[in-house]
Amino acid sequence: MTLPTQEILNAAYAATRAVARETPLLQSEPLTKMTGATALFVKAEGLQKAGSFKLRGAYWRLCGLSAEERQRGVVAYSSGNFAQGLALAGRELGVPVTIVMPADAPEMKRRATEGFGAKVVLSHHGDRPREEAASALAIQLAGEQGLVLLHPFDDPAIVAGQAGAALEAIAQIGAAPDVLVAPVGGGGLMGGAALALRAANPRAEIWAAEPEGYDGMGRSLAAGERVKVPGGATICDALQATMPGEAPFAACQAAGVRGLAVTDAEVARAMRTAFDELKLVLEPSGAVALAAVLAGRVPVAGKTVLVVASGSNIPFARFSELVDKTKELVA
DSSP: OOOOOHHHHHHHHHHHTTTSOOOOEEOOHHHHHHHTOSEEEEEEGGGSGGGBTHHHHHHHHHHTSOHHHHHHOEEEEOSSHHHHHHHHHHHHHTOOEEEEEETTSOHHHHHHHHHTTOEEEEEOOTTSOHHHHHHHHHHHHHHHHTOEEOOSSSSHHHHHHHTHHHHHHHHHHTSOOSEEEEEOSSSHHHHHHHHHHHHHOTTOEEEEEEETTOOHHHHHHHHTSOOOOOOOOOSOTTOOOSSOOHHHHHHHHHHTOEEEEEOHHHHHHHHHHHHHHHOOOOOGGGGHHHHHHHTTOSOOTTSEEEEEEOBOOOOHHHHHHHHHTHHHHHO
16 A cells, blocks of 8 residues: 655645635643643644535545546545535535435435535445445446545545645644544544654654444554454444545554544543533534543643544534533443
8 A cells, every 4th residue: 555645745735725724723721731731732623614624635536536537526425524525625626426325324414415516325224334335335326327436535645635634733833743633434534644743743642533333443553454343333423434444544554553442421521521611512523532632541641732623513402412411421
């Protein structure tokens, strides 16, 4: 697997800045004291256009299409965040986008994807992992309709584009942090961010945070090869990949990433803390990295820490429900 070079990461970041929003880098004195860090920075990627970091990788991937491929259009599967990012990127570049979305994906994400101009096709997974069913239908549609098949995370170009979140944060801080914690579903964000930080700070500690049952990246890194995890119930609907992508895994392995898993209770508590201390609304998947830090899973005392809060695509009613149930989940 050929990893994106630093030159490619920089080129991707330069290109995506034409469409992506520079997201805020937030700090809170109480949060810093709570964790014992010297400085704790939260990169609010949930305030990106389309509500997550996904626009960065999607836009860079579409920039690499030939004129003929752009005319044909693309198809990909997604539970919602990549769907929205790709739909918006396609609209910006004039590329027709078809998204295969699990039928049980959040309705808000489906409606937003359609609102950006994409065609949404629902997949029904039954007892199968929903990622597998959606992927199979996307492959089928690509063959039947002549569409270019894109993968939501297992693509070196996606990895390179997602690195922009870390490159932007490093520039905002003015130096490379000692510790990076980012969420992982398939690993595109983690892979790109890890490569970017490793180049800027060879001694940095880099952690992949995942929901319990879906900690495929952590288990794979520990095993030295990609492994499949069992899955199960989780409130983190955007992080339900049962195996990390080949490209993200290679990037994380090369960058010396380590993995950890967090519980639903820890995620819900992080959502509440982000709202209370940062006035930031996070979906569960977007709060996983912060949950890992707040739960003490990452050694951050005396260090400069960068936490990626990756997404905010959640209906108010669901956010309120999870935050109100924080005590119940902890119990």
